[in-house]
Structure formats: structure tokens, C-alpha cells
Amino acid sequence: MKRYRGENIHNEEAEEKAKLIYKNIRKRLLNLSSGKTQQEEAESMGISRTVYNKMLSVGHKFTMKNIIMLAKHYGTTIPYIIGEDEKKDVGKIYNGKVEDIKKTINGNVTAHLQNLSKRKPQQIEADFIGISRTVYNKMLKGNYNFTVEKIVAIALYYNVSVSYMIEEIDKK
Secondary structure (H helix, E strand, C coil), X not given: CXXXXXXXXXCHHHHHHHHHHHHHHHHHHHHHCCCCCHHHHHHHHCCCHHHHHHHXXXXXXXXXXXXXXXXXHHCXXXXXXXXXXXXXXXXXXXXXXXXXXXXXXXXXXXXXXXXXXXXXXXXXXXXXXXXXXXXXXXXXXXXXXXXXXXXXXXXXXXXXXXHHHHCCCCCC
């Protein structure tokens, strides 16, 4: 295992999965905006055409805030936007402010991580995700703002979907 400082280790498998998610988002963006010009689409989202064009570029890394905004704008779900669900209208439609939704998703990921992490030693988990144990403990305590890449790494480690990680835990 590499020694690291903070969050400097990177997990190539998670990075590749995140790239695939970004590619899926770009495909969805193009499919959902068909028939409109880039200028019209950008204006309907409340962003500049430059920002819209950056979203369509291959190297663009989408933030959770971007993904939530797209799901809200198109009236669909995050699993559909990221390419984990082929049905546009299935599941939870995100209502409310983007920042509030992001906080809810952070809480959901924390809750899933707390449930899943009971099975394995924390240092092994932290190493796989590509973070220090200190950062990992922040995640477990709910003091962490999850990025797409970290959610993907956690999902890969536990062999679950990103959609599973961001959805609420069934409290039955």
C-alpha cells in the first residue's frame, strides 16, 4: 500500500467508474436537451452557454451539485442522470433547494457507510477509498462533503451501486 498524506492516494478503478458516470451524464444531457440549441438549454437551466459547453466537454468532472441540478431541471432521478437506471421517470424526483438535497445525500451516504463499515477494518476501507483514516472517521461522523469520486470508491469497495449509496436507508 502507498503511504499518503490526506487524500493523495487515488483509486484507479474508482476513477475509471467516475469517468464512465461523467460520460453517461454527458449522453443524458445531449439526449434530454435534443431539439434545443445550446444557448436555449443553458438559459433554461439558468447557466451560461460557456458553463453548459464545459459540461459537455470530455474532461469535465461533474459535482454532486451539478448532478442534482440536472436531475431537478429534467424532472428525473439521479440514478437516471448517472446512467444506473434506464427509466427516466422511475424513483425519487428531487424537490427543494440543491444545497438541501446535497446535505440529504451526504447524510444518506454517511448512514450507508456506517452500516456497511461494521464488516471490515477501517484502515483497509480508508486505503481502498483513497483517504486517510482521519478523513474516513470524518465520513463516518457525518462531517464530510462527499464528492462523486468518493461515493464511487465507497460503492465499489462494498460492491453496491452509487444509486444505493445516495438513496435513503429503508427504515423498516
